[in-house]
Amino acid sequence: xxxxxxxxxxxxxxxxxxxxxxxxxxxxxxxxxxxxxxxxxxxxxxxxxxxxxxxxxxxxxxxxxxxxxxxxxxxxxxxxxxxxxxxxxxxxxxxxxxxxxxxxxxxxxxxxxxx
Amino acid sequence: xxxxxxxxxxxxxxxxxxxxxxxxxxxxxxxxxxxxxxxxxxxxxxxxxxxxxxxxxxxxxxxxxxxxxxxxxxxxxxxxxxxxxxxxxxxxxxxxxxxxxxxxxxxxxxxxxx
Numbered sequence: 001x002x003x004x005x006x007x008x009x010x011x012x013x014x015x016x017x018x019x020x021x022x023x024x025x026x027x028x029x030x031x032x033x034x035x036x037x038x039x040x041x042x043x044x045x046x047x048x049x050x051x052x053x054x055x056x057x058x059x060x061x062x063x064x065x066x067x068x069x070x071x072x073x074x075x076x077x078x079x080x081x082x083x084x085x086x087x088x089x090x091x092x093x094x095x096x097x098x099x100x101x102x103x104x105x106x107x108x109x110x111x112x113x114x115x
Numbered sequence: 116x117x118x119x120x121x122x123x124x125x126x127x128x129x130x131x132x133x134x135x136x137x138x139x140x141x142x143x144x145x146x147x148x149x150x151x152x153x154x155x156x157x158x159x160x161x162x163x164x165x166x167x168x169x170x171x172x173x174x175x176x177x178x179x180x181x182x183x184x185x186x187x188x189x190x191x192x193x194x195x196x197x198x199x200x201x202x203x204x205x206x207x208x209x210x211x212x213x214x215x216x217x218x219x220x221x222x223x224x225x226x227x228x229x
Contacts, residue, residue, distance in 0.1 A: 004157075035217070045158075045205060045220035052215075091157055095218070100146060100165055101209050102173065103218055105157035 002027045002094050006106035013082055014114050020067075021077045021109050023092030029053075032096050034068065034075045035103070039089040048090070051075065079111075087113045118142050119221035121206050127227045134193040136224050138206030140186075146209035147189040148218065149173075149181060151202040158205060164189055196228045 003026045013019045025034070036048040051059045051068050058066050063083075067076045079086055092106040118141035128134050138147060146165055150158040150173075160173030162181040170181050178200060180192045193200055206221040 006157075033216075037220075043203065043223045043225075045207075045223075047217060047219065050215060050217060093158075097216070100163050100171065101216060101218070102148070102160050102163060103150075103158070103207075105159070107155055107157050 002029075002032075002096075002104045004092055004094050004104050004106040006090075006092055006109050008109045009107070010110045010112070012112040012114060015082060015084060017082055018078060018080050019082055019111065021079075021090050021092075021111065023075045023077070023106055025073050025075065025092070025094050025106075027073070027094065029096055032094060034066075035093040035095065036064070036066070036077045037091045037093060037105075038086075039091065039108075040085075040087070045091075049077065082113045084113050084115060087111060119206060119208060119219065121204075121221040121224050123224060124222065125225045127229065128196050129229050130197055131195050134196050134226065134228075136191045136204055136206075136226070138189045138191070138221055140189075140208050142208070142210065143186055144208040144210055145186075147183065148207040148209075149179075149189065149191045150205045150207065151175065151200075152205060152223075153202050161191065161204075193226075196226075198228050200226065201228045202226060 032053045034051045038046045063080045089108045094104045120139045148163040149161040152158045159175045164170045164183040204224045207218045
């Protein structure tokens, strides 16, 4: 079974700083997908970024980028020029590409951006 | 987004009563999922569906049942609610956007079992 671990329960940074959230996972699969979801106080789950394991290139979406280290089974999220609106819970998630595509989530990291 | 609605959005019920939560989608997606969210656990899969009348168990299925009689609706039932089922429940669908398969979530239902 796959497991996902987020070792930072809470983080706090100043506005405009760069912050990195950590995620490690365990799997015997060679191909899979990894995701970061954001959950603001509204509770809505919002997809931030997606990485396919067979792609060497790290995914980027505007101020959000990942550092995907397949051998180390590490998938960190970097938020550049952080904004107050980035304050949220962030969840790392794993998904196998075949069949029902069930998501396995980490425990989450609560990120606070301070003015 | 992805045209997913959940009802009710909030519910308070008593231990031992049955509860049904509804997930409705408007885009004809094949796969639908029910997750629960609890502090310290992230989201955990309860049940999922891969078509009308086709469902299977997830990681935390005990005490829950599901039904899918139409493509657009996926129902989650707590046969006899317990306090341990107090949680936030999310429905999700799998959708392909830009050639990439991804899950999108509904707004969630907060359930309190007294």
